[in-house]
Amino acid sequence: MTYCVGMMLNKGLVFMSDTRTNAGVDNISTFRKMFFWEEPGERSITLMTAGNLATTQTVVSLLEERSKSASERDPSILRADTMFQVAQLIGDTLREVIANHAKAGQEADSSFHATMIVGGQIGDGEPRLFLIYPEGNFIEASYDTPFFQIGETKYGRPILVRLYEPDMSFEQAIKLLLVSFDSTIKANLSVDVPIDVKVYDKDSLSTGRTFRVNYDDRYFREISEGWSDALRVAFRQLPEFEFPQK
Amino acid sequence: MTYCVGMMLNKGLVFMSDTRTNAGVDNISTFRKMFFWEEPGERSITLMTAGNLATTQTVVSLLEERSKSASERDPSILRADTMFQVAQLIGDTLREVIANHAKAGQEADSSFHATMIVGGQIGDGEPRLFLIYPEGNFIEASYDTPFFQIGETKYGRPILVRLYEPDMSFEQAIKLLLVSFDSTIKANLSVDVPIDVKVYDKDSLSTGRTFRVNYDDRYFREISEGWSDALRVAFRQLPEFEFPQK
Numbered sequence: 294m295t296y297c298v299g300m301m302l303n304k305g306l307v308f309m310s311d312t313r314t315n316a317g318v319d320n321i322s323t324f325r326k327m328f329f330w331e332e333p334g335e336r337s338i339t340l341m342t343a344g345n346l347a348t349t350q351t352v353v354s355l356l357e358e359r360s361k362s363a364s365e366r367d368p369s370i371l372r373a374d375t376m377f378q379v380a381q382l383i384g385d386t387l388r389e390v391i392a393n394h395a396k397a398g399q400e401a402d403s404s405f406h407a408t409m410i411v412g413g414q415i416g417d418g419e420p421r422l423f424l425i426y427p428e429g430n431f432i433e434a435s436y437d438t439p440f441f442q443i444g445e446t447k448y449g450r451p452i453l454v455r456l457y458e459p460d461m462s463f464e465q466a467i468k469l470l471l472v473s474f475d476s477t478i479k480a481n482l483s484v485d486v487p488i489d490v491k492v493y494d495k496d497s498l499s500t501g502r503t504f505r506v507n508y509d510d511r512y513f514r515e516i517s518e519g520w521s522d523a524l525r526v527a528f529r530q531l532p533e534f535e536f537p538q539k
Numbered sequence: 540m541t542y543c544v545g546m547m548l549n550k551g552l553v554f555m556s557d558t559r560t561n562a563g564v565d566n567i568s569t570f571r572k573m574f575f576w577e578e579p580g581e582r583s584i585t586l587m588t589a590g591n592l593a594t595t596q597t598v599v600s601l602l603e604e605r606s607k608s609a610s611e612r613d614p615s616i617l618r619a620d621t622m623f624q625v626a627q628l629i630g631d632t633l634r635e636v637i638a639n640h641a642k643a644g645q646e647a648d649s650s651f652h653a654t655m656i657v658g659g660q661i662g663d664g665e666p667r668l669f670l671i672y673p674e675g676n677f678i679e680a681s682y683d684t685p686f687f688q689i690g691e692t693k694y695g696r697p698i699l700v701r702l703y704e705p706d707m708s709f710e711q712a713i714k715l716l717l718v719s720f721d722s723t724i725k726a727n728l729s730v731d732v733p734i735d736v737k738v739y740d741k742d743s744l745s746t747g748r749t750f751r752v753n754y755d756d757r758y759f760r761e762i763s764e765g766w767s768d769a770l771r772v773a774f775r776q777l778p779e780f781e782f783p784q785k
Contacts, residue, residue, distance in 0.1 A: 447693035451722040455767045456774055464780045472774070476697040492782075504783050515778050521701045523773035528702055528718070530769050532761050534710045536738075537750050 294483035295326060295343040295444030298453070298470055299410040301422045301434045303460050305495040306412045309470045310341045311444075311478070313485040327489040328353050330360060330370050333499050336415040338370060338379055339491050343444035344407030344427070351390045352407070356383065376413060376421040380431045383411055388429030408443045413493065420495050448480040449473035463492050468516065471506070475517045486513070540729035541572060541589040541690030544699070544716055545656040547668045547680045549706050551741040552658045555716045556587045557690075557724070559731040573735040574599050576606060576616050579745050582661040584616060584625055585737055589690035590653030590673070597636045598653070602629065622659060622667040626677045629657055634675030654689045659739065666741050694726040695719035709738050714762065717752070721763045732759070 297310040308327060315321040324346060330338040340356075342349035360369040373379045387407060394405040412422035412434075422434035424441040434441060439459055442450065452473050461469070467490060477484050486507050493501040506513050543556040554573060561567040570592060576584040586602075588595035606615040619625045633653060640651040658668035658680075668680035670687040680687060685705055688696065698719050707715070713736060723730050732753050739747040752759050 447726070448697050450726055451694050451697075452770065454725065455770055464782070468777060468780045469774070471780070472777070479700065480693070480696055502782060512778070512780060519777050520773075523776050524698065524701055524770075526776070527766075527769035527773035528715070530772070531714060531718070531765050532758070534714045534717070534758060536710070536748060 294481060296446070296449065296474060296477045296481075296484040297326060297341040297343055297410055297443050298440055298449075298473065299339075299341060299412050299422050299424075299434070300440040300457070300466055300470065301412070301420065301459075302439075302463070302466055303495075304463060305497070305501075306339070306414075306420050306422060306493040307463060307466045307470065308339050308341055308410070308412065308489075308491040308493075309467075309474065310489050311474065311484050312487050312489065313483055314346050315483045318482065321483070323487070324350075325489065327491060329491070329500070329503075330356075331500055332371060335498060336371070336413065337493055337498055337501065338376075338411065338413035338415075339493065340383065341410045341443065342407060343409070345405045348387070348390050348394065348405050348407040349409070352383070352386050352409075355386050355390065374415070375418055376411075376415055376423070379413070379415070380411055380421075380423040380425060380433075383409060384425045384429035384431050387425060387427065391427055410441050410443055414495070414498060416498075420493065445477055445481045445484050449477040452476065463494075467492070471513060471516045472520055475513075475520060479517075488513075540727060542692070542695065542720060542723045542727075542730045543572060543587040543589055543656055543689050544686060544695075544719065545585075545587060545658050545668050545670075545680070546686040546703070546712055546716065547658070547666065547705075548685075548709070548712055549741075550709060551743070551747075552585070552660075552666050552668060552739040553709060553712045553716065554585050554587055554656070554658065554735075554737040554739075555713075555720065556735050557720065557730045558733050558735065559729055560592050561729045564728065567729070569733070570596075571735065573737060574602075575737070575746070575749075576602075577746055578617060581744060582617070582659065583739055583744055583747065584622075584657065584659035584661075585739065586629065587656045587689065588653060589655070591651045594633070594636050594640065594651045594653045595655070598629070598632050598655075601632050601636070620661070621664055622657075622661055622669070625659070625661070626657055626667075626669040626671060626679075629655060630671045630675035630677050633671060633673065637673055656687050656689055660741070660744060662744075666739065691723055691727045691730050695723040698722065709740075713738070717759060717762045718766055721759075721766060725763075734759075 406427040409425040425431040488506040652673040655671040660666040671677040734752040
């Protein structure tokens with residue numbers, strides 16, 4: 294499993310992904326699920342992946358290779374004119390890889406499916422954020438749906454739904470996402486640190502800030518331990534239940 | 540979908556279930572998912588069901604019928620000597636019903652599966668709580684796993700995991716469960732009020748208290764609206780994130 298969230302703020306985009314992959318509970322590894330393509334001053338694109346690791350790695354390698362070699366077919370992810378074209382390109386590549394694996398005739402216990410979040414900004418365009426389905430089609434984040442989750446999405450969703458604000462600072466958004474990740478990590482063995490974080494400032498068209506959060510990260514420990522206490526306090530503030538009078 | 544929780548406290552048992560059933564999003568109805576069998580002074584048994592409605596209704600009807608007619612095979616749910624036997628009886632009935640439906644040769648888009656929570660107390664025995672799988676086998680709640688959820692379990696789980704305490708009062712447990720239900724209802728269309736609640740006082744061997752919570756319930760509205768605010772306050776209390784110095 295996996296947990297990744299891409300979030301659109303007035304100030305820009307925030308991406309967060311865990312790094313655990315597993316084939317059964319007895320075969321777990323750490324893999325990066327966040328990938329970047331950038332041309333400073335011109336474009337900044339971030340991709341996060343969930344699902345079959347062979348599929349997602351092949352998609353990323355193909356995107357990578359095609360962005361480097363001029364002889365490969367156009368447009369590459371570094372030449373697409375808009376974020377919409379980038380999403381289309383990734384969707385097509387994803388569908389192609391899944392179809393290739395499936396038609397080999399090998400039957401696998403688990404499917405070859407994968408889901409992806411891609412976001413970024415190109416030239417004069419606005420920052421945009423897309424969720425790409427295994428079928429290769431995609432939806433875009435909007436005012437009503439300002440963030441996407443992939444992988445193990447449910448445990449960490451209620452807190453995002455209740456506390457997300459479009460005008461949050463990046464610092465607040467990261468704090469919120471870390472609470473959401475902590476809830477997910479506590480509930481599902483197959484989601485775990487280290488957590489990769491990327492912040493993209495609107496109109497910067499640059500790398501932005503990226504870093505990794507681990508268990509020994511002091512702040513993550515404070516959030517993880519502090520949140521249970523904070524919830525307890527919040528819970529106490531709610532009015533007490535009284536049994537209905539018979 | 541469905542959401543039901545059975546919780547074991549030092550003081551007794553609490554059961555909570557929603558009432559929405561759906562066959563697709565365009566065909567929703569309200570059905571009770573909580574059922575009781577009682578002999579005052581001798582036994583009190585509560586059953587909650589999730590899954591295929593035809594399956595769960597048949598199981599409940601069979602249990603009901605067999606508890607009334609002396610000619611049906613023994614033991615009935617009103618005669619079983621222990622809660623363990625009750626769980627076994629329900630598990631067997633569940634497996635039998637699923638097998639019957641499946642062998643009719645009809646293929647359904649959705650499976651005939653169902654999962655159940657049964658809890659209660661018989662005579663001198665302790666209160667016990669079981670989770671019954673579609674295969675008819677079951678597990679029992681213990682100090683380490685003091686509550687069971689069935690149906691749409693994930694959205695409402697983190698808050699239960701963080702705030703459950705075995706020595707909670709019934710009032711606190713109901714408040715906690717209503718927060719968990721509210722988070723689930725807000726996230727999944729196929730879980731909804733009215734919510735059925737049943738509280739069983741340890742060693743009372745009686746009906747206990749049952750009631751139904753609806754949207755126009757003042758307390759549920761206070762919880763539902765108050766929790767977002769309380770979370771916001773709790774979130775503010777957590778230390779603020781600062782970007783790592785480069």
